Amino acid sequence: GQNIDQPTEMTATEGAIVQINCTYQTSGFNGLFWYQQHAGEAPTFLSYNVLDGLEEKGRFSSFLSRSKGYSYLLLKELQMKDSASYLCAASRMDSSYKLIFGSGTRLLVRP
Amino acid sequence: DGGITQSPKYLFRKEGQNVTLSCEQNLNHDAMYWYRQDPGQGLRLIYYSQIVNDFQKGDIAEGYSVSREKKESFPLTVTSAQKNPTAFYLCASSIGRGQGGYTFGSGTRLTVV
Numbered sequence: 177g178q179n180i181d182q183p184t185e186m187t188a189t190e191g192a193i194v195q196i197n198c199t200y201q202t203s204g205f206n207g208l209f210w211y212q213q214h215a216g217e218a219p220t221f222l223s224y225n226v227l228d229g230l231e232e233k234g235r236f237s238s239f240l241s242r243s244k245g246y247s248y249l250l251l252k253e254l255q256m257k258d259s260a261s262y263l264c265a266a267s268r269m270d271s272s273y274k275l276i277f278g279s280g281t282r283l284l285v286r287p
Numbered sequence: 288d289g290g291i292t293q294s295p296k297y298l299f300r301k302e303g304q305n306v307t308l309s310c311e312q313n314l315n316h317d318a319m320y321w322y323r324q325d326p327g328q329g330l331r332l333i334y335y336s337q338i339v340n341d342f343q344k345g346d347i348a349e350g351y352s353v354s355r356e357k358k359e360s361f362p363l364t365v366t367s368a369q370k371n372p373t374a375f376y377l378c379a380s381s382i383g384r385g386q387g388g389y390t391f392g393s394g395t396r397l398t399v400v
Contacts (some may be wrong), residue, residue, distance in 0.1 A: 209388050218377060218391035219330075263329065267388075274320070274345075275381075275389060279329035 180278035198264035211263040293392035310378035319361035
């Protein structure tokens with residue numbers, strides 16, 4: 177089956193750290209993507225994890241545990257512009273080119 | 288610069304009309320996709336194409352049609368059979384097998400008037 181779960185909404189304070197979790201049940205799982213989407217705009221690529229562990233990229237880090245079917249996106253030193261939706265998406269190892277998307281987590285950063 | 292272009296940005300449709308949304312990419316990507324996004328919700332797959340002259344239905348294909356006559360182009364037609372077409376439509380492309388992730392167009396907001 178294909179299922180990806182993320183929290184619907186989160187709120188955090190400017191300057192703080194927030195962790196957005198994603199759990200997945202995807203047959204033939206290959207890797208896990210995170211995208212950022214501001215309201216009314218297209219999603220933009222943030223990170224891609226294939227191997228277990230933490231990938232750090234500036235203020236954003238992404239973690240994957242294949243055995244647990246779990247990933248998280250960590251945002252540090254939050255800024256107001258980080259208010260957006262964050263989409264978790266899984267890719268598969270089969271012939272399908274499709275990504276399986278979660279419903280997204282809306283993050284509100286408050287002053 | 289390579290990219291993916293959707294047009295128009297805003298589109299208004301009268302009841303009973305068919306409308307076509309354009310999607311063009313110059314990234315030399317094999318695969319292209321159409322998604323629909325409703326307010327506060329995730330992406331739902333309408334159609335996708337892995338190669339020219341071939342395409343498959345996604346999760347919500349009813350009331351939509353596509354063509355893939357050229358590698359660069361993947362237009363989506365919203366037919367009168369689609370009963371609730373008001374939404375944000377996103378086109379995306381990928382190099383293949385999802386490993387390179389998607390590149391998204393800027394989207395088309397369709398409103399029925």
